[in-house]
Amino acid sequence: MRVSRRGFIGALGGAAGAAALARRRLATADVASQDLERWATPEESWVPSICQQCPGGCGLLVRTLDGQVAGLRGNPHHPVNRGALCPKAFGALQLLYDAKRLRGPLVRDGQRGRFRPIAWDEALGLVTKRLGELRAKGLAHTVAILGGQYRGSRDTLFKRFAEAYGTPNYIRVRCLHPEEPALAHRLMQGVTTPLGYDLAGARCILSFGVGLLESWLGPVNASLAFARLRGGDGPRGRLIHVDPRRSQTAVKADRWVPIVPGTDGILALGIANALIREGLYDRDFVSEHTFGFDDWTDARGQRHAGFRDVVLGEYGLLAVSRTTGVPVRTILEVARDLATLRPAVVIGERGPAYGRDDVHTRMAIHSLNALLGSIGVRGGLLVQGELPLAALPPAEQDDAAKRGFAQARIDGAGHGRYLLVSSAPQVLPERISSGEPYPVNALVLFATNPLANHPAKEEFARAFERVPFIVSFSPVLDESAARADLILPDSTFLERWQDDHVRHVAGFTCLSLARPASAPLHDTRDTGDVVLQLAKAVGGSVARSLPWESHEKVLHAGVRGLWQAGRGHVISTPAEESLQRVLERQGYWAPQFASYEKFWEALVARGAWWDPTELPVGRKALLTTPSGKFEFYSTLLRQRVEETLAREGNVAPFVTALGGRDRGDRLYLPAVPLREREEPSDFPLRLNTYRLVTRPLGGGGNQPWLLEQPAVHVRAAWERWVEVHPETAARVGVKDGEWAWVESPKGRIRLRAKLTAGTHPDVVNIPLFGGEGPSPNDLIANEADAFRGFGLLNTTRVRIGKA
Amino acid sequence: MALWGMVIDLDRCTGCQACVMACKAENNVPAVGPKEAARGRIISWMHVLREESEERTRFLPRPCLQCDDPPCTKVCPVYATYRNPEGIVAQIHARCIGCRFCMAACPYNAKYFNWLRYQKEGPGQNPDVSVRPKGVVEKCTFCHHRLQKARERARAEGRDLVAGDYVTACAEACPTRAITFGDLLDEGSEVARLARSPRAFRLGEELGTRPKVFYLAEMEGHRRV
Structure with a gap:
């Protein structure tokens, strides 16, 4: 058969046309049905939830349409944030719908780093088998659990699991511990629960390098307090910020005090000197409620120097000024501001260490609060009540558990050098690698990514090679999960039961509770549930210690205590709350709910319980030291x-x-040694790291909005940068926006230079970028810090050069 | 008839960008990606500007200023952008031909062009706001869809719209309560009170655009170092 050109094209066209027609008809039908679905008004509901992008614990209202998350806003009745949010909260939407989330459990396929999918039952079977074997061999203590930044019932579950299973090694990888009392508060006041800073009530706030408006314990609550400081009702208050870097908080402060990094404690003692010298301190408080201010003689007749003599003798303003780089006049003015604008509060409990003298620095800063009498008063430090959660029955420990649990912790926390910390993650990689005091046979990773976000990331990577079995609960394939043997992806916080205990906000106790706003989008499970399932599978006393069917049931059991406590209320509209407040002031408290089930329903529907009347219980409760006083001499x-x-x-x-x-x-005593300024060496600059307001826990690599507009103080999008003083930049020939090498003894990274005058010329600033890419963690030596249990983030020396 | 306006207190603004992200989530504004961002094509209806001088830095959030005498509407050849009776400067995406005259006319750079199709329909979007195709201009609408919904709700409840029914996403999120939104014609409203404050000023007042977004200047005691 001869096929002409025209005939061929015609035939081809006909066939294609017919196919297109058929497809079109199908497509039309498809579109029509989709249209019907689209035009049907979806059922809208607002589900209360809790933001988990930082330790702030803000209340959210999540908009769901037919069960699908389609937006969020702040919960207007939530006492922590009152409807306001920070930029990170909105990243939650992109976190939820991240295309790179794991679709289900993965198991190692051959060498590490390669995976194949696995069913949940089989995956859980693998973990149970391994955990069972180790326990049977008496090696329960060689299982280490690494947990990141989270609070509430998930912490309880892991702690309990570790206890019942028999490992002392439940180690938290974080530098901020919001649910523990701050070190200085513990040592000088003897408190065992966190204290709250009453920022909203203060008229003068002095912050030592604490990123109040950016990071710290939650920027939203601090921002609301800042707004009150800026007036509206009362007179304008004053915010003074001490920081080597001109941070957002420094820009917004009434006064920014630039300082040589690491000398914060010395400045605090200089201010103390000015307060004492000028007689501006609170004499009543100091004479009645403090110990160790004046010289004293102990029971054996030995004489001890008092805080006053030490401060007056050794921290003269000129010496302080020389070391800290803060002019004498500024020190005096700050002291006078603190003394005249009452109530004043001094904040020094930030996450990262101040330097090598961390504990004394914190004590020095906190001693200012005592000099100002700002303890146990409105606008100062207030005690935070315990949440009246129902006590769970004690965990049951069989012989294997007792034996394992009695072993020394692998990170040495609570012993030797690390006497004062509850976790010392920076020691961990070295201990795992050396197998001392014992090798780690299984590692569990939950909500942490030490292979990227910890200064000892290289050591962690080597240590991981030594661990035969690693389980990760990461919802994405991050750096650490990629080296795991098994990944059991957690649901994100909008897909699971969730609670949060905010313990650091002054004036009230609060528990937030959230039900899943949406069903899990993928084949993921709430890690709380998974821990319970594992406990059940391990069996015996472990199963009996964790008898609940699900995470929800655990919450249900704990929350019963709130209902039984006979105080506080489920959050509601302002009108209703003020009525309750009026009644309570007159001594009435009426239960709002007939039964616990009703109470639970209301709590789930509204999102939080709080007790606003638990106000300061007097100074005595805050001063539980052996002397019953605030102790300058601890x-x-x-x-x-x-x-x-x-x-x-x-x-x-x-x-x-x-x-x-x-x-x-x-x-x-809060005495920080006055050190000589270090001579310039091969590495003449100092690296200062900080946390951006747009950086969520875990790094936020999957949240494009936040990556595209990470900061306002520099021009940057989708990039990482180093902030350099123009003089320093000119010396090495780097222009704004050019690539620069930042080099430390440990390594070097290439970053874009952003010239900012708001810093000391010999300090370079790099935000703590998380996840993949160059970050300060490539530069920071894993310097052991004995008082934070975390790496020192601000002491590294660096140099820069043109790239 | 209302005249919707906004007051932003610069004394309170900390430059945190909560308003920016709230706006993006509310109005389905996508991230454009590193390549497009490097070409200066980031879309940010609410944008926090930084003003730096010798003695101070200040942050200045800039939505569309919703001029009462808007220069952008006068140049639009297809009536895609216009001032509606309540003072909101609206943008009809379906009518926009992408000539960008309005962008050139706007003295505040408040308008953004979709150089590519940045956004696909996807989960998590707000169905009340349409997704913009390639080749059209978009801008802040004072969350106009919220007004429509608030009005419907008020009608369903058989009452008039009251203060607080209609608030933009940025004002709702602001953690320092720097943004106040409301009806400028309602004498008793917070926004009208603040707009009369001696601290109030408007951007580019000399241009005669009469913006309905007012700023409150910072107070004294701010710039000592």
Whole structure:
């Protein structure tokens, strides 16, 4: 058959046309049905939830349309944020719908880094088998659980699991511990629960490098307080910010005090000197409620120097000014501001360490609060009540669990050098790699990514090679999960039951509770549920210690205590709340709900319970030291040292970390050694790291909105940068926006230089970028910090050069 | 008839960008990606500007200023952008031909062009706001869809619209309560009170555009170092 050109094209066209027609008809039908679906008004509901992008715990209202999340806003009745939000909250939408989320559990396929999908039952079987074997061999303690930044019932579940299973190694990888009392508060006031800073009530706030408006314990609550400081009702308050970098908080402060990094404690003592010298301190408080201000004689007749003499003798304004780089006049003016604008509060409890003298720095800063009498008063530091959650039955430990649990912790927290910390993650990689005191046979990773977001990331990577079995609960394939043997993806916080206990906000206790706003989008499970399922599968006393069917049931059991407590209420509209408040002031408290089920329903529907009437219970409750007073001279710290000496026979590593024996009484007083300024070396600049307001927990690599507009103070989009002083940049020939190498003894990274005058010329600033890409963690030496249990983030020396 | 306006207190604004992200989530504004961002094509209806001088830095959130005498509407050849009776400067995407005259006319750079199809229909979007195709101009609408919904709700409840029924997403999110939104003609409203404050000023007042977004200047005691 001869086929002409025209005939061929005609035939081809006909066939294609017919196919197109058929497709079109189908497509039309499809579109019509979709249209019907689209035009049907979806059912809208607003589900209360809790933002988990930082430790702030803001209340959310999630908009769902036919069960699908389609937006969010702040919960207007939530006491923490009152409807306001920060930029991170909106990233939650992109976190939820991230296309790179894991679709289901994965198991290692051959070598590490390669995976194949696996069913949940089979995956859980693998973990149970491994955990069972280790326990049977008496190696329960060689299982280590690494947890990141989270609070509430998930912490309870992991803690309980570790206890019942028999491992002391539940280690938290984070530098901020919002549910524990701050170190200085513990040592100087003896408190065992966190104290709240009453920012909203203060007229003068002095912050030592605390990113109030950017990071810290939650920027939204602090921003609301800042708004009150800026007037409206009362007179305008004053915010003073001490920071080497001109941060957003510094820009908004009434006064920014630039300082040589790491000398914050010395400045605090300089301010103390000015307060004492000028007689501006609160004499009543100091004479009635403090110990160790004046010289004193102990029971053995030995004389000890008091805080006053030490401060007046050693921290003269000129010496302080020389070390800190803060003019004498500024120190005096700050002291006068603090003394005249009452109530004033001084904040020094930030996450990262201040430097090598961290504990004394924190004590020095906190001693200002005592000098100002700002303890136990409105606008100062207030006690935070315990949430009246129902106590769960004690965990049951069989012999294997008891044996394992009694072993020393692998990170050495609570012993030796790390006497004062609850977790020392930076020691962990070294211990795992060396197999001392024992090898780690299984590692569980939950909500943490140490292979990218920890200064010891290289050591962690090497340590991971030594661990035969790693389980990760990461919802995405991050750097750490990629080296795991098994990934059991967690649901994101909009898809699971969730609670949060905000313990650091002054004036009220609060529990937030959230039901899933949407069903899990993928084959993921709430890690709370998975822990319970594992416990059940391990069986025996472990199963009996965690008898609940689901995470929801755990919450249900705990929350019953709130209902039984006979105080506080489920959040509601302002009108209703003020009525309750009026009644309570007159001594009435009426239960609003007939039964616990009704209470639970209301709590789930509204999102939080709070007790606003739990106001300060007097100064005595805040001063639970042996002397019953605020202790400038920390007898608690001395007791700890003496106890440890009696128990362990050697306390030298800890005392060395504190500054050594030769300092005598100075060890227990807020006395920061005045160090000489370091001479410029090969690495003449100092690296200062900070956290951006747009950086969520985990790094936010999957949240494009936040990556595209990460900051206002520099021009940057989808990039990482280093902030350099123009003088320094001119010296090395780097122009604004050019590539620069930043090099430390550990390594070097290439970043865009952004010239900002708002910093010391010998300091370069890099935000703590998370996840993949160059970050300060490539530069920071894993310097052991004995008091935070985390790496030192601001002491590294660097140099820069043109790239 | 209302005249919707906004007051932004610069003394309170901390430059946190909560308003920016709230706007993006509310109005389905996509991230354009690193390549397009490097070409200066980021779309940010609400944009926080930084003003830096020797002695101070300040942050200035800039939505569409909703001029009462808008220069952009006068140049639109197809009547795609216009001032509606309540003072909101609207943009009809379906009518826009992408000539960008309005962008050239706007003295505040408040209008953005879709150089590519940045956004696909996807989960998590707000169905009340249409997704923009390639080749059209878009801008802040004072969350106009919220007004429509608030009005419907008020009608269903058989009452008039009251203050607080209609608030933009940025004002709702602001953690320092720097943004106040409301009816400028309602004498008793917070926004009208603040707009009369001695601290109030408008951007480019000399241009005669009469913006309905007012700024409150920072107070003294701010710039000592």
